[in-house]
Amino acid sequence: MKKAIIYINQFFGQIGGEEKADHAPEIRAGQVGPATEMAKSLDAEITHTVICGDNFMGSNTEEAIAAILGMLEGKEMDIFLAGPAFQAGRYGVACGTICKAVKEKFNIPVVTSMNIENPGVEMFKKEMYIMQGGNIAARMRKDVKAMMALSNKLLSGEEVGCAEDEGYFARGIRRQVWREDGIPASERMIDMLKKKLNAQPFQTELPIPKLDRVPIAPAIKDLKTARIALVTTGGIVPVENPDRIQSASATRWGRYEVSALERLKTGEYKTIHAGFDPAAADADPNVITPVDALKVLLQEGVYGSLHPYFYSTVGTGTTQAEAQRMANEMVPYLKEDQVDGVIMVST
Amino acid sequence: MRLEIGNFYVRDIVLGSDLVYENGTLTINKEEALKFICEDDRITEADIYIAKPGDKIRMCPVKEAIEPRVRPDGRSVFPGYEGELAQAGDGVTYALKNCSVLVVGRHWGGFQDGIIDMSGEGQKYTLFGELNNIVLVADTNEEFEKREQQKKNDALRRAGHRLAEYIAATVKDLQPEDAEVYELEPMIRRTEDVEKLPSVVYVMQPQSQMEEMGYNTLVYGWDMNHMVPTVMHPNEILDGAVISGSFMPVSSKWSTYDYQNCPNIKALYQEHGKTINFLGIVMSNLNVALEQKERAALFVAQLAKTLGADGAVVAEEGYGNPDADFIGCYVALEDAGVKTVGVTNECTGRDGQSQPLVTLDEKCDAIVSCGNVSELIKLPPMDIVLGELEALGRDGLSGGWADDELLGPSVKPDGSIIMENNAMFCGDRVCGWSTKTMKEF
Amino acid sequence: MVKEIEKAGFPIVQMCNLIPVAKTVGSNRIVPTISIPYPLGDPGTPKEDQWKLRYHRTKVALESLATDIEEQTVFKV
Numbered sequence: 001m002k003k004a005i006i007y008i009n010q011f012f013g014q015i016g017g018e019e020k021a022d023h024a025p026e027i028r029a030g031q032v033g034p035a036t037e038m039a040k041s042l043d044a045e046i047t048h049t050v051i052c053g054d055n056f057m058g059s060n061t062e063e064a065i066a067a068i069l070g071m072l073e074g075k076e077m078d079i080f081l082a083g084p085a086f087q088a089g090r091y092g093v094a095c096g097t098i099c100k101a102v103k104e105k106f107n108i109p110v111v112t113s114m115n116i117e118n119p120g121v122e123m124f125k126k127e128m129y130i131m132q133g134g135n136i137a138a139r140m141r142k143d144v145k146a147m148m149a150l151s152n153k154l155l156s157g158e159e160v161g162c163a164e165d166e167g168y169f170a171r172g173i174r175r176q177v178w179r180e181d182g183i184p185a186s187e188r189m190i191d192m193l194k195k196k197l198n199a200q201p202f203q204t205e206l207p208i209p210k211l212d213r214v215p216i217a218p219a220i221k222d223l224k225t226a227r228i229a230l231v232t233t234g235g236i237v238p239v240e241n242p243d244r245i246q247s248a249s250a251t252r253w254g255r256y257e258v259s260a261l262e263r264l265k266t267g268e269y270k271t272i273h274a275g276f277d278p279a280a281a282d283a284d285p286n287v288i289t290p291v292d293a294l295k296v297l298l299q300e301g302v303y304g305s306l307h308p309y310f311y312s313t314v315g316t317g318t319t320q321a322e323a324q325r326m327a328n329e330m331v332p333y334l335k336e337d338q339v340d341g342v343i344m345v346s347t
Numbered sequence: 348m349r350l351e352i353g354n355f356y357v358r359d360i361v362l363g364s365d366l367v368y369e370n371g372t373l374t375i376n377k378e379e380a381l382k383f384i385c386e387d388d389r390i391t392e393a394d395i396y397i398a399k400p401g402d403k404i405r406m407c408p409v410k411e412a413i414e415p416r417v418r419p420d421g422r423s424v425f426p427g428y429e430g431e432l433a434q435a436g437d438g439v440t441y442a443l444k445n446c447s448v449l450v451v452g453r454h455w456g457g458f459q460d461g462i463i464d465m466s467g468e469g470q471k472y473t474l475f476g477e478l479n480n481i482v483l484v485a486d487t488n489e490e491f492e493k494r495e496q497q498k499k500n501d502a503l504r505r506a507g508h509r510l511a512e513y514i515a516a517t518v519k520d521l522q523p524e525d526a527e528v529y530e531l532e533p534m535i536r537r538t539e540d541v542e543k544l545p546s547v548v549y550v551m552q553p554q555s556q557m558e559e560m561g562y563n564t565l566v567y568g569w570d571m572n573h574m575v576p577t578v579m580h581p582n583e584i585l586d587g588a589v590i591s592g593s594f595m596p597v598s599s600k601w602s603t604y605d606y607q608n609c610p611n612i613k614a615l616y617q618e619h620g621k622t623i624n625f626l627g628i629v630m631s632n633l634n635v636a637l638e639q640k641e642r643a644a645l646f647v648a649q650l651a652k653t654l655g656a657d658g659a660v661v662a663e664e665g666y667g668n669p670d671a672d673f674i675g676c677y678v679a680l681e682d683a684g685v686k687t688v689g690v691t692n693e694c695t696g697r698d699g700q701s702q703p704l705v706t707l708d709e710k711c712d713a714i715v716s717c718g719n720v721s722e723l724i725k726l727p728p729m730d731i732v733l734g735e736l737e738a739l740g741r742d743g744l745s746g747g748w749a750d751d752e753l754l755g756p757s758v759k760p761d762g763s764i765i766m767e768n769n770a771m772f773c774g775d776r777v778c779g780w781s782t783k784t785m786k787e788f
Numbered sequence: 789m790v791k792e793i794e795k796a797g798f799p800i801v802q803m804c805n806l807i808p809v810a811k812t813v814g815s816n817r818i819v820p821t822i823s824i825p826y827p828l829g830d831p832g833t834p835k836e837d838q839w840k841l842r843y844h845r846t847k848v849a850l851e852s853l854a855t856d857i858e859e860q861t862v863f864k865v
Contacts, residue, residue: 162786170787173699176719176768177786178471185690186610186779188715189660193688194622196713197545197658205784206693206714208707214791216816216857217799223854233789234827244750247496247743248458248596249697249721249767251752274458274496274743275596275667276635277557280826286842287829293839293846303850313789316667317596317721317745317769319696327792334798341853343846344790346804347824558825636823637805668824671806706808 002044002155005072006035007082007098009091013051021090023053025064027071034084034144041148043155044078050098054090057097065101077108079151084113084143085120087135092120099128109154113143116169125169129154132167226340229307231330233315233323234288234347235273236264236281245314247274253313253326255333258306263292273347275316288345307339315346348437349530350582353523357446360397360479366517373443375481375514383513384483389502392453393485396733400477404465405729406449408456408738409772410500411507411591412475412602415443415515424512425587425603427568429505435567436582441518446479447604448514450500450507453486456738457498458745461597461772462764469726472771474604474780483510484733496743499561500593508590508603529582529616534626534654545657546624549581549615550647550680552663552672554595555632564592564601564664566630576631576646578654581612584628596745598720598774599665599692610779611662611690626654631676633669640672648679662690662777666720670704674711681710689714692775693785696721697767703785717781720746720769723754728762739764746770790815801852803827803845807862818862819849 010016010023012033031039032049039046050068057064072080080102082095092114099110113131114120121130129150133143146167153160162177163170188205195202220226237245243254258264264285271281271288286292289310298306311330313323334342358371367374377395384393398404416424418440423430452460463473463480470476487502532538553564555571564571566579566589579588589606612628619625629650634640651659659680663673673691680687693703693716701721724746739747740757746769747757757766768774775781791814793800801817802810805827810818821827828845829838845865852863 160788162788164786173788174693174695174703174719174785175699175788176693176722176783179782179784182782184610184779185715185717185776185781186614188784189611189688189690189779190614190618192713192715193547193658193660194618196686196688197547197623202713204712204714205716206689206691206703206711208709208711209702211707211812211814213814214794214816216859217794217797219799219856220854223850226854228850228853231789231793246748246751248745248769249748274745276825277497277559278825279559280829280831283831284829284838287826287831287838290828290842290846293828293843296843297847297850302847317694317696317767319698319721320701321696321698323789324792327789328796330789331793331796331798334793335796339798341850342793342798342800343849343853344793344800344802345821345827346802346806346810347827556824635805635825637807637820640806668806668809671808674808702812706806706812708808 002078003076004042004044004046004079004081005048005050005075005077006038006046007050007095008033009094010051010053015051021053021055024056025050025052025067034140037141037144038081038148041145043152048075052094054094057094058090061097065098068098069101069105072102077106079108079155080110081147081151082112084133084140084147085118086133086137086139087115087117089119092118093123096120096124100124103128111147111151113147121169126172129168132169220341223303224301225304227305227307227338228303229334229339229342230289230294230310231342232289232310232312232345234345235271235314236269236285236289236312237272239268239270241272245272247272247314249317250314251322253311253330255309255311257309258291259308261291262295264289273314273316276347288347307337348580348582349528350436350586351439352527353439353441354444354525355441355518356444356524357479360446360481362397366514368518368521380510380513384506384510387502387506389487389489390506391486391488393483396482396484398465398480398482400465402465403730404733406451406463406482406733407736408452408460408734408742408744409449409463410452410460410593411450411504412604412773413448413507413511414604414607415446415448415511416587417441417512417515417519419519425508425590428565428590429508432567435586435588436580440586441515441523443515443518446481447475448507448511449475449480449482450503451482451484451734452503452738453484454735454738455493456742456744458496458743459498459593459595459597460744461770462739463772464726464729467727472774474776475772481514482733483507497562498593501561504593529585531625531627537624541620541624544622544624546626546655547615547658547660548626548629548651548654548656549612550629550631550659550661550676552631552633553589553601554592554664556635557594562592562594565590571632574632576629576643576650578650579628579630581616581628584609584612595665596720596769598769598771600773601664601778602773605773605778611660614779626656633665633672640675643672644675644679647676648683651680651685652683656685658686660688660690664777666692666694667705671706674704674706674708677711678708690717690777692717692720692777694720697723699788716785717777718768718775718783719785720767722768723765724768725765726763736762739766739770744770799853801849803849811860816857816860817852819845819852820862820865821845
């Protein structure tokens with residue numbers, strides 16, 4: 001029989017209300033509060049219930065996590081559940097916080113539940129399954145049932161369906177699925193077209209996501225003394241491609257020394273980026289990585305110095321996550337060399 | 348223009364002593380067919396196989412698919428490409444249904460080539476897994492591109508198109524089992540009833556991004572990189588005016604078969620006179636420089652406006668930078684007051700978390716999504732491989748790789764494969780067949 | 789990648805052809821290039837012209853790194 005442990009707050013742990021929100025974390029053998037409801041449909045034995053005051057978790061987060069992880073150490077645990085937290089903000093954030101910590105430490109599935117208005121949703125939806133819960137405790141039965149349905153799939157290894165079908169908040173992942181109704185794109189197009197032409201409501205299959213922004217890095221104060229580095233996603237590499245960077249969906253990058261060069265020479269460098277005509281870049285790699293221009297501008301004193309390497313990978317098909325990782329691997333080199341600014345050339 | 352497509356429903360294909368079609372069975376004389384193919388002396392070796400749904404066959408690298416067709420009036424099936432220039436879209440053409448001619452490289456593949464499985468888990472990823480296929484496996488003397496990731500595949504693709512017409516010729520004097528009729532009145536001479544309906548154009552964006560000739564989609568044999576958007580009659584698309592290019596990462600590709608059968612066009616025809624006034628096609632393309640993309644969007648919006656379109660459907664052959672052409676046209680149409688629906692595929696990365704299109708705009712509120720080029724697919728070995736499976740990992744196919752720290756090579760020693768959907772031959776079926784969609788997880 | 793490098797505190801300029809992509813992705817400093825296969829030099833033009841274009845736009849890119857901006861900015865070439 002698989003084993004489960006659940007986390008609830010002081011209220012659902014029957015310790016008290018707001019006045020007991022500072023309750024330090026404790027672990028009890030057996031099932032307390034919502035655990036008994038969960039036990040009715042969960043395909044695992046709930047062996048313990050962790051109870052922690054919402055304020056304690058909120059104000060002493062590190063301490064609370066450390067304590068709870070310590071309590072869980074050595075216990076048989078196939079899944080960890082928290083909540084449901086409904087619209088209680090501190091509780092929702094606490095559920096997300098502890099679930100994240102347990103997942104990272106013990107590498108087991110975690111499931112929680114809260115209402116869309118709960119701040120915990122935005123904070124944690126990408127990192128775990130958060131079931132779309134009700135906004136009042138009267139929804140307990142329904143929310144628990146939904147949590148258990150998903151939990152059972154995770155326990156049995158059954159494939160988990162899309163967010164819409166299973167009732168959890170989308171985790172920022174889009175995958176292709178085969179439509180059960182088998183309706184081809186041409187018919188979906190006609191249907192969407194007729195509705196749009198007649199000002200009727202329709203549902204797009206590609207909702208335009210909200211875009212995320214990064215604060216503008218302050219400008220270089222004195223360009224004449226600044227150290228500049230060159231980066232590219234155009235796949236310019238030495239002709240042997242020593243770092244075996246892939247020509248699409250790249251996970252590798254390389255850095256190549258340019259301190260002794262005046263320019264990149266054809267036959268010594270080339271592009272490995274798939275999906276565009278490589279002829280121009282192979283004949284003159286400087287059209288993607290303008291080493292020649294940077295060298296002349298350096299001699300003219302437009303800027304102070306050039307970082308000795310250019311950094312290269314391939315953009316097409318490469319996931320944002322891999323691109324982020326690669327950039328984060330490049331950053332220490334730039335920091336170490338006290339680079340002041342970066343030019344990135346994309347294709 | 349009135350196009351009548353007479354259909355012959357192929358139920359079986361066998362090799363035999365004569366090229367004959369009888370009672371649903373197509374017989375092909377292999378030696379004669381090969382002799383015909385090898386009239387192009389660039390072909391150095393060739394063989395023909397039959398691959399039917401359920402066969403334990405995997406094909407790689409697949410370069411092209413063509414529906415066998417013949418014009419009883421003697422006009423070339425592909426005017427301006429493999430035959431004299433002539434108007435397409437008018438008159439009668441005969442089609443062998445439920446089958447296709449597939450072109451597979453004997454050895455060498457590239458970014459634009461792909462995989463087809465005829466049975467098992469992989470069968471559903473392409474349309475051709477469900478058709479009876481005449482498979483030409485061949486090699487050529489085109490040494491200049493043998494090791495190039497981007498290939499023109501000219502000799503092989505032409506061979507496939509010629510073979511398709513050669514095979515269909517056997518039904519030239521027979522009676523088709525049924526017929527489809529496609530007819531549109533001139534745009535400004537339609538009946539009052541039709542005029543009352545919202546008018547719609549179908550905007551097509553076939554790939555045309557290579558600046559060297561020989562790779563891009565052709566229209567009446569003309570390289571589509573060298574054009575600005577124009578108006579075409581839907582019948583022209585259905586009747587061989589457009590030849591697929593050799594460039595697109597292959598799950599996004601519209602093969603010649605896709606053009607000949609374009610479900611989106613047929614669906615718009617179905618609605619014509621009932622719920623819409625289908626004006627026709629705005630034929631655009633895909634470009635590599637921002638200014639060219641903007642110019643094309645400008646033309647597309649202007650053509651739609653000038654024709655008086657109330658609505659438009661935009662279909663993109665590709666992902667990545669072509670998304671900018673797609674969104675660009677979509678937004679330009681909306682800004683011109685044309686209510687637009689888009690049809691495309693997405694690239695959300697192996698982890699599913701990347702932005703679905705490289706550029707986005709809130710105005711693009713109606714999109715049909717046909718699939719994810721990034722989806723990882725694992726398939727067991729297949730008994731028979733036509734072509735060379737190693738090409739998937741070795742030759743830079745869009746969804747294959749030589750090695751990967753986590754996943755290893757695309758082609759395992761036992762013949763099982765791990766790949767991205769990106770290499771499934773015409774897998775995303777943006778032309779209208781796709782029964783895939785995208786969901787949030 | 790541009791955003792990660794900028795998050796680490798480096799002013800960074802993206803030289804690219806598809807301005808709408810750079811804007812959508814969230815690059816703050818952007819300098820246009822002329823195409824995808826050859827961002828800084830059209831092989832169909834004389835070497836001298838290619839050089840001039842490459843020199844000029846690279847210079848604009850350098851100067852953009854030393855320019856204060858309030859919002860996403862596409863620098864004029």
